[in-house]
Amino acid sequence: DAKTTQPPSMDCAEGRAANLPCNHSTISGNEYVYWYRQIHSQGPQYIIHGLKNNETNEMASLIITEDRKSSTLILPHATLRDTAVYYCIVRPISNSGYALNFGKGTSLLVTP
Amino acid sequence: ETGVTQTPRHLVMGMTNKKSLKCEQHLGHNAMYWYKQSAKKPLELMFVYSLEERVENNSVPSRFSPECPNSSHLFLHLHTLQPEDSALYLCASSQDGGGLPYEQYFGPGTRLTVT
Numbered sequence: 001d002a003k004t005t006q007p008p009s010m011d012c013a014e015g016r017a018a019n020l021p022c023n024h025s026t027i028s029g030n031e032y033v034y035w036y037r038q039i040h041s042q043g044p045q046y047i048i049h050g051l052k053n054n055e056t057n058e059m060a061s062l063i064i065t066e067d068r069k070s071s072t073l074i075l076p077h078a079t080l081r082d083t084a085v086y087y088c089i090v091r092p093i094s095n096s097g098y099a100l101n102f103g104k105g106t107s108l109l110v111t112p
Numbered sequence: 113e114t115g116v117t118q119t120p121r122h123l124v125m126g127m128t129n130k131k132s133l134k135c136e137q138h139l140g141h142n143a144m145y146w147y148k149q150s151a152k153k154p155l156e157l158m159f160v161y162s163l164e165e166r167v168e169n170n171s172v173p174s175r176f177s178p179e180c181p182n183s184s185h186l187f188l189h190l191h192t193l194q195p196e197d198s199a200l201y202l203c204a205s206s207q208d209g210g211g212l213p214y215e216q217y218f219g220p221g222t223r224l225t226v227t
Contacts, residue, residue, distance in 0.1 A: 043221050044216075044218045046215040105154075
């Protein structure tokens with residue numbers, strides 16, 4: 001699997017957009033980019049995923065560069081409840097149950 | 113019940129005890145997973161079941177024994193654990209097959225303390 005690199009921590013003011021970067025320079029053509037988050041002591045929560053086009057859902061937007069070597073997760077209006085560890089994960093298409101390789105992620109602190 | 117549920121939410125057990133963790137998914141998925149999360153460490157995959165067959169077993173000690181009786185239920189049987197096995201144990205499920213990258217849905221976890 002391609003490796004991902006994320007900053008260990010970030011701060012964001014409440015109401016502002018939170019832009020979380022991820023580098024995945026060794027990504028291959030059949031690998032998707034996934035984002036999950038984990039609020040303290042809870043199970044991880046799926047946010048969004050994409051292959052090469054930008055994606056948006058009710059939680060966030062995912063911007064993938066044209067060369068696919070990096071991506072940015074955007075929380076358009078961060079709230080205090082968005083304080084969590086955010087994980088960028090690259091995984092290939094697979095025909096059988098496949099584990100997610102969670103790294104250390106980015107700890108996002110949303111401040112009042 | 114909706115989503116993925118896990119019981120118990122908290123468990124304290126001695127090293128000579130035998131206990132089981134239970135996971136149930138109400139999403140109609142056909143793959144289930146056990147992950148372990150120790151303090152200040154990334155999540156580690158333990159076991160994967162797809163269509164009730166174990167497809168991955170990541171060098172987990174034999175004192176952890178998984179069981180998947182059907183596509184909705186997953187158990188983790190524990191016996192003669194060590195204090196270093198204290199961790200948050202997370203269950204997840206996903207749809208599987210067809211080569212499509214389905215997302216995984218996680219339960220709230222069982223916080224296990226081995227004394």
